[in-house]
Amino acid sequence: MKQPMNVLVVGAGAMGRHHIRNYVAMHDVAFVHVVEPNAESKKQLTEMNLDGKVRVHDSLQEALKEKPQAASIVVPTPFHAQVAGILLEKGIACLVEKPLAASIPEGVALKALAEKHEAVLCVGHIERFNPGVQTLKKHLHQIGDIVYASAHRFGVPSPRKLGHAFFDQGVHDMDVLCYLTGKKPETVFGVHQAVLDSYDVASAILEFPGFYAAVETNRVTPIKTRQLIVTGTKGSAHLDYITQELTVTLQGDQKPEYKTFDEILWRAGRGTEMRPYFTKKEPLRAELEHFLEAAKGNEKPLCTAQDGLNAIAIAQACVDSATTGKKVPVPKTP
Numbered sequence: 001m002k003q004p005m006n007v008l009v010v011g012a013g014a015m016g017r018h019h020i021r022n023y024v025a026m027h028d029v030a031f032v033h034v035v036e037p038n039a040e041s042k043k044q045l046t047e048m049n050l051d052g053k054v055r056v057h058d059s060l061q062e063a064l065k066e067k068p069q070a071a072s073i074v075v076p077t078p079f080h081a082q083v084a085g086i087l088l089e090k091g092i093a094c095l096v097e098k099p100l101a102a103s104i105p106e107g108v109a110l111k112a113l114a115e116k117h118e119a120v121l122c123v124g125h126i127e128r129f130n131p132g133v134q135t136l137k138k139h140l141h142q143i144g145d146i147v148y149a150s151a152h153r154f155g156v157p158s159p160r161k162l163g164h165a166f167f168d169q170g171v172h173d174m175d176v177l178c179y180l181t182g183k184k185p186e187t188v189f190g191v192h193q194a195v196l197d198s199y200d201v202a203s204a205i206l207e208f209p210g211f212y213a214a215v216e217t218n219r220v221t222p223i224k225t226r227q228l229i230v231t232g233t234k235g236s237a238h239l240d241y242i243t244q245e246l247t248v249t250l251q252g253d254q255k256p257e258y259k260t261f262d263e264i265l266w267r268a269g270r271g272t273e274m275r276p277y278f279t280k281k282e283p284l285r286a287e288l289e290h291f292l293e294a295a296k297g298n299e300k301p302l303c304t305a306q307d308g309l310n311a312i313a314i315a316q317a318c319v320d321s322a323t324t325g326k327k328v329p330v331p332k333t334p
Contacts, residue, residue, distance in 0.1 A: 002028075004027070004030035005069045006029075006030055006067060007031070007032050008033045008063055008066075008072070009023065009033070009035070009074060010035045010075055010083050011036065011073070012034050012036035012044070012045055012056075012074075016041075016072070019074055020032055020048070020054060022284055022285050022288050023072075024049075024051050026288070030053070031054070033068055034063075035058075035059065035060050036056060036057075037058050068092060069093065069295060070093040070094075070291065072094075072124075072288070073096045073097060077163065080102065081106040084096050084110050085109070088110065088113040089113060091117045092119060093119055093122075093291070093295035094114070094119065095287075096123055098123055098124050098126070098171060099123075099311060100123045103312070107305065108333070110305060111305035114305060120294050122291050122303055122304070123303045123304070123305065123311075125172065125175040125176075125303045125311065126287055127172050127175070127283065128287075129283040129286040130283040131278045131279060131281050132239045132240070132246045135278040136237055136246055137179065138276075139237075140180060142250065145210065145233045146211045147210075147211050147232060148212055149228065149230045151176070151177070151215045151216065152216050152225055152226075152228075153217045153225070154219075154220075154223075154226075155169060155218070156221065156223065156224060157200075157220060164319055165202040165218060166190065166192070166199075166217065168219075169219070170215045171311050173228065174314045174315060177206070177208070178307070178310060178311070183208045184208070184314070184330065185208045186209065187207045187317075187327050187328065187330065188205065188318050188327070188330060189205045190319065192322040199322075200218060202218070202322060203217065206318075225242075226240065226241035227240055228241065235249050237249075246275065246276055247274070247275055248273070248276065290302055309334070313333050317331065
């Protein structure tokens, strides 16, 4: 049996603490080294059940003395390139929270560094690891050719500065749509509005080869909503990201085609309504487990640097469109 890993988490803010919580619970993690200079964030760490596995450091240089083999980078987006660059140059496997970087050039530079130093570079597009998304991808063929998709990601107001809603929220669904269909939008048309914060309401129409998709986001509603509806020539699928409930409804004259044993396990609903069976799991836990396996060389990254670059390109095109009021082509990424 291989020795447990030393894992590094750079940033112990709201999301960083979730990374720490999950790593602490993993048997193949020896210690979690955390870089966090902020006193308030350190105080919140002391209130967590860390099982004696966490070591807090004031600087990245100090933490690197512990020779971590894998690192989660959970700092504000403008610092992704700087922090990830230091770690990748040392050959340390990195999971960079979405978006990969603040711009396409910064993302390209990180991708090149990872390739040069043969370091694993994953991007934290967490919804790819949602069991509902995984199951939808597995059964997407049931609804025929995709003709339209609609994503709704609404959130409550936050005191934190979260940036543009396209990059903070919409980028999740943009990436999921690419992941599910294997396609990338060619053009986008976006609108945005600042209600309580800087551009906290934003919507866009994405033109994919063969279908259109609407992505709606905001941070002004009283409750969180995370939903995706995909419509095809034979039916539609409705996914609630939060509850991990997936419903597939087929056209009245269509019956499901079972090609594998897994498909036989579909739960029959009302009439043509199908509810695929799957085990629910915290997406972040699944993502971090996969990342560590990728860091060990046992699995290929499910969300690569190229995927991260594509997501940045789409989100930035949406911002540009909303700013200019014109349809904007999605730039190709290296």
